[in-house]
Amino acid sequence: MDPEQTQPADPTGPGQPPGGASLDVEGVSVTFPDASRPALDDVDLRVAAGEVVSLLGPSGCGKTTLLRVVAGLTTVDRGAVRLDGADLTGVPSHRRGVGLMFQDYALFPHRDVGGNVEFGLRMAGMGQKARVDRVAEVLELVGLPGWERRAVGPLSGGERQRVALARALAPSPRLLLLDEPLGALDRSLRDRLVPELGTLFRTLGLSVVHVTHDQTEALAIADRVVVMDHGVVVQDGPPVQVWARPASSLVARILGLPNIVDGPEGTELVRPDAVRVRPAAAGGNATVAALGVEGTGWSVTVVLDEGGRLQAHLPATELTPGDRVDVTVDPAGRRRL
């Protein structure tokens, strides 16, 4: 094995990020030929230097297009993209210094792991010796030390994800764009990688735009969450605030929140921990439909006799599906949308 590969990662090594850049997307619109409506319609997005922003939205809402616009892979009809204040209009993608990690990774099949990771360094004209060091360093960073000479074909999903991340990180981009980076991975692997990613971004001081549809992923990684639908931004704020106070029932649905109730006074959101469920030997006003594990407690889905379903979070329960129950809602847990 090459002795360089066994050296520990050197935080002051060559190509260490100079810190993230700020991103300004202003009034960007994109319409594809043959499309009935714009893919992006007057979209604004601000990312401060070193900030991690998660983009959420249903598929086809324009998240990927927005990333491609920032990376310079899709040209805009209107609007501007600025990096650290400098207008990127007309700057081709290879001169933007923006890293993009594709949804299905797009690893080069004809190059091995090392060849993939060093690609950006070669494009930057870095010397052979420095490249070897940097590749080893980045592979160590993503937990694949010494994997340089492996072929990419037989890699597992999680390994591919790490190689793709290493490839995007290696040239020290000023801004890192991630398109559902963990989308193809299984739950337990995701649960392990999410905090790793969050820590990594903060350690490196990177500015990151991260597309996801996973709530826990966004909560764990993001400083701020931007929700998109049909090519427009529908909400923008810190994750805790977005989940606690979705701006509309649309946002609530996109976030996958339970208990969106259409009542006489409009649409309400009911917090699951505000739903009280008590067993009722006879009578009651609802029937238990399903039980699920939720963190350390239980989630109970009940079907109300008057119509509609509610989800309740309980620390413990002895209910089983089919049981009759009395359901009440704590008024403090209701919120008009």
Add this chain to the structure above:
Amino acid sequence: MTTAPQPRRWWRAALAVPPVAFLLVFFVWPVAAILLKGLRPDGAWDLSALGDVLTDPVIRRVAWFTLWQAVLSTALCVVAGLPGAALFARFRFAGKRFLWAALLVPFVLPTVVVGVALLGVIGPNGVSGVDLSGTLWAVLVAHVFFNYAVVVRTVGGAWSTVDPRLEEAARTLGASPWRAFREVTWPLLRPAVAAASSIVFLFTFTSFGVVLVVGGVRQRTLEVEIYDQTARFLHLDVAAALALVQLVVVVAALAWFGRTQRRRAVVLDQRPAAEVARRPRGWRERAFVGTNLLFMAALLGVPLAVLVVRSFDAPAGWGTGNYQALDTARRGSTSFVPPVEAITNSLLFALAATVVAVVLGGCAAWAVAGSGREPSPRWARWTDTALMVPLGTSAVTVGFGMFVAFGDPPLELRSSVWLVPLAHAVVAIPFVIRLLVPALRSIDPQLREAAGVLGASPWRVWREVDLPVVSRALAAAAGFAFAVSLGEFGATVFLARPERPTLPVAIYRFLGQPGPLNFGQAMALSVVLMALTVIVIMAIDRLRPIGSAEF
């Protein structure tokens, strides 16, 4: 990764048997017959002609010219064809399907017709105003005109299966558009480029009719020399020696191409083409599409338009006179039958030749491609190379050889209508193999293993995985086979019975007769041949196994 057990080796070898047997009977035997007639005229070996040929400075010059003009032509075809391949792989535009089929028109037109069409543009009094006839440039232009479709269709087909995001990933990592192409797309395209190059090289190395017409007396290839020695001077010994020299070069070139292709095969994620091609956006992309279409119009459209215009130039004045006269067998004409019958003959022969070529070529391709996990065994590589040889053998030799070999029992086929399609199949099989093998090698072996694990028998794996994935290549192969048969002239002219001429033979007969009506009718038949080609190729391009995505 451990190597999977290989219970399939024996049936892969068995698959190679029918195509090899076919080529032994219908290629090796006739060629051997004609070579022996030259080199062993009276039952005793006489190799003096071979010695003379190898030392003759004139012949050596011809051989050297044949080689380097073929290399130059091949390089030019690749350079000219790559933008066109990118156009078809990456963009959607109006008339795409039609153009994809129309590209093959020059390829199937009889060489004499192509020569006439090109002289109408770059000959004396040509519409371009530049007279290149008799120069090397005319030969090169003619070869690009002829073989453009080979590069565009072969490489374009492969390009449409390369994920454009790979190139985009390279762009975001700091590669300029050119660098991204060179570092990512080009390495992935190399097997297809090698396949196309090998075909173009063989064609330009054995180029005959078109060199004869546009090259004049100064530009001579080995094939022209063989034809002259066979048909004009009846020096069968010299012709046989020349054919032998040609064969040696062809086999050497094929062996070299075969090696490069094996070294460079990469397993690709196959992507449906519809997902990859899109409408052009922005002025750069529109300019790219526009420039490409203009180039195709200038290279292919203008000479063909000259043909069409001339077909309406009848002795009785402008109009359809040349076409109306096609259904009568005129007295004084060399056609014994109404020329329209040549259309039926050509279509039937082409259909038969395509079926034979696709079945036998398919067997050979699956036999030599291997299953991806293991390198191809040595026998498979040699079979692969051997099956390509007919493509690089002089059609004159094959045709005359078949005429000689099948004149007597045990295979007395000279008077059979089957001899023509069988001869066409000999030339078409290499196309089928060249187009199928790269597609088969690019199938991820995991796909087959996945199907097997899901309960598919080897036969079902073949039907559910191999066939759908290579369906596009298969359609292209069938198209090429059909086109090759429609346009084949050099061998057919020896083999077609007088009352069953094919379209190129009928055109040739008209061109050989004096008089404006004969010339006009040759043009009219050429236009019919063009139209047939477009229709048939478009139909074949649409033909795919039911329920499969468009790969």
